[in-house]
Amino acid sequence: MTAQRFEPAMLRALGQARVAASEGEIPIGAVVLDPSGSVVAEAHNTREASHDPTAHAEVLALRSAAHHRGDWRLDDCTLVVTLEPCPMCAGAAVMARVGTLVFGAWNDEYGAAGSRWDLVRDRRLPHRIEVIPGVLADECGGLVREFLESRRSGGDVDRSEGREEGP
Numbered sequence: 330m331t332a333q334r335f336e337p338a339m340l341r342a343l344g345q346a347r348v349a350a351s352e353g354e355i356p357i358g359a360v361v362l363d364p365s366g367s368v369v370a371e372a373h374n375t376r377e378a379s380h381d382p383t384a385h386a387e388v389l390a391l392r393s394a395a396h397h398r399g400d401w402r403l404d405d406c407t408l409v410v411t412l413e414p415c416p417m418c419a420g421a422a423v424m425a426r427v428g429t430l431v432f433g434a435w436n437d438e439y440g441a442a443g444s445r446w447d448l449v450r451d452r453r454l455p456h457r458i459e460v461i462p463g464v465l466a467d468e469c470g471g472l473v474r475e476f477l478e479s480r481r482s483g484g485d486v487d488r489s490e491g492r493e494e495g496p
């Protein structure tokens with residue numbers, strides 16, 4: 330399985346990430362693909378709008394995919410996300426029994442799929458996920474960097490000044 334195969338899905342996730350940015354959210358987008366490669370769910374980070382610390386793109390996309398399929402088990406599905414998932418989202422992917430995880434940029438601060446932690450391939454857990462990192466990584470990471478830089482330079486009202494700014 331080549332990473333290139335997932336570029337169209339990643340472009341779609343990037344579209345979701347741009348929607349997030351336009352809404353003042355950290356630009357992270359996710360899609361869930363069924364075994365045929367069709368998109369069954371897509372979502373973006375809505376943490377600010379929903380006042381929900383768990384409203385990360387991956388959690389919302391997994392929840393929506395499970396709802397549409399009428400099954401919480403997504404073992405034949407692929408989660409495609411613009412940034413390496415945090416521990417919460419990596420945990421959610423494991424609990425959903427996701428078969429494959431595809432991500433764009435590495436998340437040096439919160440990454441839990443191979444950088445800081447590797448929850449999705451932890452041998453102590455009964456379910457492990459195939460990981461395909463680095464799909465359109467520059468574009469995915471650039472979006473987050475630009476967003477955070479524009480915030481820091483005062484382009485937007487920054488209510489979280491001095492606070493941890495990670496996804």
Ligand SMILES: [Zn+2]
Pocket residue numbers: 385387414415416417418419496
């Ligand atoms: Zn997350």
